[in-house]
Amino acid sequence: MSFKNLKITCVKSEGPCSRTKKGATFYIRNACLEIPEGEKVCLFALSSLFTPLSGAIIKNESGEGILDLLQEWQCPDPEAKVIFRIEEEK
Numbered sequence: 001m002s003f004k005n006l007k008i009t010c011v012k013s014e015g016p017c018s019r020t021k022k023g024a025t026f027y028i029r030n031a032c033l034e035i036p037e038g039e040k041v042c043l044f045a046l047s048s049l050f051t052p053l054s055g056a057i058i059k060n061e062s063g064e065g066i067l068d069l070l071q072e073w074q075c076p077d078p079e080a081k082v083i084f085r086i087e088e089e090k
Contacts, residue, residue: 015080045075
């Protein structure tokens with residue numbers, strides 16, 4: 001089975017979150033997590049992204065994928081507003 005490659009970027013980080021900064025980026029390539037050297041990904045935020053990432057990596061017809069509905073996802077941390085954008089790498 002082949003999968004889409006995805007780029008996940010923090011587009012907003014407000015509040016007391018010290019783990020994820022705006023501009024932080026990581027990748028899903030061939031269904032594997034890749035974190036660039038020097039970057040880090042909060043496990044709490046990552047766990048909230050598993051469901052949309054799992055749906056987003058599956059190849060589908062244009063207009064039928066989860067990223068056609070929504071590209072930005074918020075970490076569930078109630079004290080911080082951290083938003084990630086999920087994009088397909090072409």
